[in-house]
């Protein structure tokens with residue numbers, strides 16, 4: 001049995017055509033990213049069976065759609081979380097949570113209420129009614145309720161977009177927890193590069209109804225041929241392990257495939273903890289020689305693997321390899337010229353800031 005999500009769906013609505021050919025991992029969070037109107041919601045709706053599409057859909061070995069059969073919406077074991085939580089207003093949080101759960105046969109229940117309540121931090125909210133919750137709390141209840149239906153696939157369509165910045169910040173750690181704890185695959189639509197950087201294991205970039213690129217986050221983000229690398233916040237994601245703390249300066253040494261980086265000590269991360277780092281292209285600078293000043297931190301040897309100038313903006317993007325790990329650096333075209341940078345050259349990169357995103 002193939003453990004993957006195979007989506008090969010075409011749909012047409014008025015002038016808009018969706019052509020999606022995707023193979024997504026059997027578990028983890030796949031983020032669908034692209035400009036407004038590119039078809040992200042249409043894709044989710046076709047997967048859910050809410051919108052007619054032709055083609056094939058196979059979810060971890062179960063056929064949901066083929067030339068011979070098309071499962072109706074209610075026959076697809078999935079859950080859908082929308083921008084606005086649609087909870088039953090007259091039921092308490094607890095009753096909202098149990099609504100779907102009790103309708104699942106006990107032998108098909110993959111997640112127990114206590115587990116979902118703990119993951120989403122709902123213990124103190126169980127007796128409240130939805131109108132006594134904040135927007136972020138309502139959305140956490142909606143996610144827990146969706147999980148308790150034990151879906152084979154969880155679809156999330158911009159679940160944070162209706163929330164203010166503070167509520168988004170509060171809810172993200174709960175979503176991040178789902179990476180490790182949840183065996184159910186998630187397809188997550190967002191406009192936000194920040195959510196993408198924090199949540200995605202696998203990334204699908206869409207444009208005008210088509211798939212521009214798909215692959216593991218670490219492979220897609222550094223690609224210079226894709227629009228993400230031209231974004232003001234272009235960045236790469238690096239997974240690292242905390243090795244030691246410098247308690248005097250509140251810094252920690254984190255080790256990744258290709259070296260070490262000092263980062264601000266994240267809370268509750270004993271040595272051995274895995275963290276996800278986001279390194280923005282604008283925070284990376286390039287030097288031709290090792291600087292003798294030992295106080296400079298996060299200076300690493302690298303090789304230039306690709307260069308792309310942009311005459312219009314005057315800025316260039318440089319792709320570098322630190323052994324196994326790709327990195328992006330945004331420089332002015334003038335700096336590229338002054339330094340005489342070219343592909344294959346060995347240089348030093350200084351990483352001026354590293355954000356811990358998980």
Ligand SMILES: Nc1ncnc2c1ncn2[C@@H]1O[C@H](COP(=O)(O)OP(=O)(O)OP(=O)(O)O)[C@@H](O)[C@H]1O
Pocket residue numbers: 013014016034035036037038039040041042043191
């Ligand atoms: N009910 C509808 N009838 C006709 N066309 C529609 C309908 N809903 C959406 N569309 C069109 O389908 C295209 C894709 O829309 P969709 O909502 O899937 O995009 P999206 O990427 O999710 O956008 P956004 O990020 O703005 O939510 C758009 O061109 C849109 O105008």
